[in-house]
Amino acid sequence: MLKQILKFGLIAGLIVGIPLSILCLTLKDEPPADWGMVVGYLTMLIAFTTIFVAIKRQRDIDRGGGIGFWPALGLGLGISLVASIVYVLAWEASLAITGVDFANTFANVMIEQEKAKGVSAEALAQFTADMDQFRIQYANPLFRMPMTFAEIFPVGLLVSLISAALLRNSRFLAAKRS
Numbered sequence: 001m002l003k004q005i006l007k008f009g010l011i012a013g014l015i016v017g018i019p020l021s022i023l024c025l026t027l028k029d030e031p032p033a034d035w036g037m038v039v040g041y042l043t044m045l046i047a048f049t050t051i052f053v054a055i056k057r058q059r060d061i062d063r064g065g066g067i068g069f070w071p072a073l074g075l076g077l078g079i080s081l082v083a084s085i086v087y088v089l090a091w092e093a094s095l096a097i098t099g100v101d102f103a104n105t106f107a108n109v110m111i112e113q114e115k116a117k118g119v120s121a122e123a124l125a126q127f128t129a130d131m132d133q134f135r136i137q138y139a140n141p142l143f144r145m146p147m148t149f150a151e152i153f154p155v156g157l158l159v160s161l162i163s164a165a166l167l168r169n170s171r172f173l174a175a176k177r178s
Contacts, residue, residue, distance in 0.1 A: 005078035008054040012079060013086020015047035016152065024094035044152055047083060048159040051076040055167045060175035072164035080156025088148045103138035107131035
């Protein structure tokens with residue numbers, strides 16, 4: 001099962017990491033667009049279809065047509081872990097190569113959004129102070145890397161739970177026997 005975890009996890013990691021790197025390299029210091037988050041999470045969902053494929057393959061080929069919920073979930077979580085690590089490494093490499101100051105760009109966009117909402121001067125000052133603290137924290141890789149991991153891993157967890165729940169039923173998309 002470790003071989004399956006590594007194989008499908010690396011595939012998922014590349015599916016999500018390559019577009020992330022390309023976007024980071026091409027957009028550099030441009031403010032994050034509203035569509036960026038949508039594209040990012042859709043890419044994660046597409047990447048994590050490998051979980052469903054891996055569990056189905058494990059059930060139909062390696063286990064003779066049956067798999068329990070917990071082994072299926074374990075396989076999915078293993079793939080999610082590997083893919084999430086690849087995603088974090090892709091983000092870190094992109095930041096290092098481009099020199100993008102993501103924290104500053106993000107904080108500035110968030111502050112401008114708060115201003116556009118028309119919040120009070122006191123609330124804006126507090127929010128700006130919070131964003132300044134975020135900039136400082138994000139400069140530390142021990143803060144940044146777990147945050148990046150937390151962007152993607154919950155998506156993999158959700159896909160793992162759904163895939164394990166569906167595929168534990170041997171009649172769901174049963175393999176055709178010849």
